[in-house]
Amino acid sequence: MRRRATCSTIGLALLLGSAFVAGDARAEHLIVSVSNHRVTVTPNYSGEELVLFGSIERDGGAPVPRTGYDLVVTVSGPRVDMVTRRKERTLGIIWVNADSRQFLQVPSYLAVFANRPLDKIAAPDILRRQQLGLNNVLLMQRVGPDYADVVASDPFRRAFIRLRAEHGLYRENTSAVTFLTPTLFRAGIPLPAEVPIGTYTIGIKLFAGGALIAKTDTAFEIVKVGFEQFVATAARQHGLLYGVVTACMGLMAGWMASIVFRKD
Incomplete structure (x- = not known):
């Protein structure tokens, strides 16, 4: 009886194994x-x-x-924080920021x-x-004191x-x-x-x-x-030096413009 039970167990295991492989x-x-x-x-x-x-x-x-x-x-591209602002017309002629919503680490x-x-x-x-489709992707937001995504129809x-x-x-x-x-x-x-x-x-x-x-x-x-990468790297890795050089270039450009447009 033990031998039959053992053979039955082995047969069941082989059957399940073959079914798993087939699947x-x-x-x-x-x-x-x-x-x-x-x-x-x-x-x-x-x-x-x-x-x-x-x-x-x-x-x-x-x-x-x-x-x-x-x-x-x-x-999906690099994730960043962004802000969306709602403007309203004031006094009938001036548009001002009435409200805003911060989006956190969104693509x-x-x-x-x-x-x-x-x-x-x-x-x-x-x-x-x-999360398939623009209406279903998670866009985390700061809503007052809370952090959450909202319904797709949110303004x-x-x-x-x-x-x-x-x-x-x-x-x-x-x-x-x-x-x-x-x-x-x-x-x-x-x-x-x-x-x-x-x-x-x-x-x-x-x-x-x-x-x-x-x-x-x-x-x-x-x-x-190219040059854009050089400028971006310099600004990121040598912020103080980049600021000093930029200020000097601005002063030099202003001085040269004053010479060119000087009225004698």
Whole structure:
């Protein structure tokens, strides 16, 4: 009896193990890369577009789901603190700052790309949980004495996103991801002329039938080169000397201008 029980236990373990391997063999994996991992900003930089491309690998050669795949790409730039102000007209002619809201450690650049509308890809609760879309991404704010995100319809939140979008720094495009084949895809990542310097992360999430089935990430860096980089480095590492030199240059420029425009 003991031997039979032992054999049964081993058989059950082997069965479970084979089922686990079979389930794992059907798993999807994302392989991605970006056209340029280091973008250099020069004095005449006017923006450019990077290309994210990749493939969906299926272990065991299982067929593509009948409904196909969906892909959501989120590009996030360096995090910074920012303030959004609301202006009001005073005395009918003067605009003054009436109120403000501070946004804490929010992405300086944020782009969300997909192959079709987000509400067609997954349920609203999944989109919120995965922070997919400008309305679902976490934008921490100082609200009075508290720190929290607010509803998507909050006036300050909407104004913040709108102002960033006007400069091309926040965007959402649900037709930017293109499937070249059922498992090969590409997406363009536009970078405006005033793109912030720093490290950018790219999060790629794969869906099938409304469920998240795989995810991966990659990154690229934006750096200044040339004279702009020299000035930025000097200001950061040698602040006192930079201030003295700048003041001297200003005095020299004023003195030379007084000579050029002097009336005898």
